[in-house]
Amino acid sequence: MDERIINALRAATRVVVFTGAGVSAESGIPTFRDKQTGLWEQFDASELATPDAFERDPPLVWGWYEWRRGLVLGAQPNAGHRAIAAMADHVPYFTLITQNVDDLHERAGSSDVLHLHGELSRPYCEACRRHYVYPEGIPDVLPGGTRLQPPRCTACGARIRPGVVWFGERVPELPWVAAREAAKHCEVFLCCGTSALVQPAASLADIAIAAGATTVQVNPNPTDLDTSVTVAIRGPSGIVLPQLVSEAWGYP
Ligand code: OAD
Numbered sequence: 146m147d148e149r150i151i152n153a154l155r156a157a158t159r160v161v162v163f164t165g166a167g168v169s170a171e172s173g174i175p176t177f178r179d180k181q182t183g184l185w186e187q188f189d190a191s192e193l194a195t196p197d198a199f200e201r202d203p204p205l206v207w208g209w210y211e212w213r214r215g216l217v218l219g220a221q222p223n224a225g226h227r228a229i230a231a232m233a234d235h236v237p238y239f240t241l242i243t244q245n246v247d248d249l250h251e252r253a254g255s256s257d258v259l260h261l262h263g264e265l266s267r268p269y270c271e272a273c274r275r276h277y278v279y280p281e282g283i284p285d286v287l288p289g290g291t292r293l294q295p296p297r298c299t300a301c302g303a304r305i306r307p308g309v310v311w312f313g314e315r316v317p318e319l320p321w322v323a324a325r326e327a328a329k330h331c332e333v334f335l336c337c338g339t340s341a342l343v344q345p346a347a348s349l350a351d352i353a354i355a356a357g358a359t360t361v362q363v364n365p366n367p368t369d370l371d372t373s374v375t376v377a378i379r380g381p382s383g384i385v386l387p388q389l390v391s392e393a394w395g396y397p
Contacts, residue, residue: 147378154393162241165339165341210265212288220249226250240257241259247265259323259324259327263310272301333361335361335362338364362377
């Protein structure tokens with residue numbers, strides 16, 4: 146492992162880890178843009194991930210997100226998620242920012258995760274914005290393509306919508322402000338498993354680079370960040386991140 150990263154990690158008081166779909170790939174959750182397996186390779190984002198799509202065909206969109214929620218419920222965090230959770234124990238000010246809508250970071254032991262694109266498990270009412278509480282019990286895993294009527298809000302009767310951020314919507318203000326501040330002030334910024342194409346989230350890496358942080362990318366494939374980060378590590382996060390933690394602090 147590159148000594149610059151290990152030394153920077155050991156010395157740092159402020160570290161940011163910024164994750165994308167790639168960190169959950171080894172848990173069996175499909176990414177969006179990987180060739181063949183990516184969700185946007187098989188599905189049309191404009192039919193599923195926009196406010197217009199939900200207006201046009203609520204059961205199609207609700208069913209698609211329930212299918213994905215089922216996939217996540219049946220998945221387990223992987224060694225990459227666990228290494229990120231372990232890292233937090235060694236760094237005084239540690240911030241985990243994710244674009245992922247699954248809860249695998251939390252289930253691996255991370256807390257205070259900044260979810261820039263919402264959470265699959267937290268749908269809310271379109272009208273009064275109260276969070277929807279799913280009925281008790283383990284839901285059926287839906288076959289892909291199942292159409293399902295969205296439930297109604299128990300408080301006001303309006304339609305419940307998926308708890309994710311769609312194309313054309315703003316990222317939620319509170320996690321976004323916290324994420325930007327953390328990127329601006331960190332000494333080490335690790336960008337893991339993201340194509341870094343979707344704005345504004347992708348600009349966090351640029352903020353950290355401009356602020357002079359040691360920036361590291363972990364990705365088995367090339368991205369546009371390859372040439373601007375301090376070190377680009379080519380490999381899957383489930384292998385690379387445990388190695389990083391182990392070399393920096395020793396792994397339990
Ligand atoms: P993408 O699908 O765009 O990128 C996933 C990245 O993970 C790619 O660069 C892969 O090379 C990499 N990857 C694949 N397997 C990996 C592994 N085992 N370890 C590490 N990296 C791996 O996903 P995101 O960058 O997360 O937004 O996409 C950003 C946003 O676009 C998503 O949050 C979603 C999507 O549309 C919304 O839905 C609003």
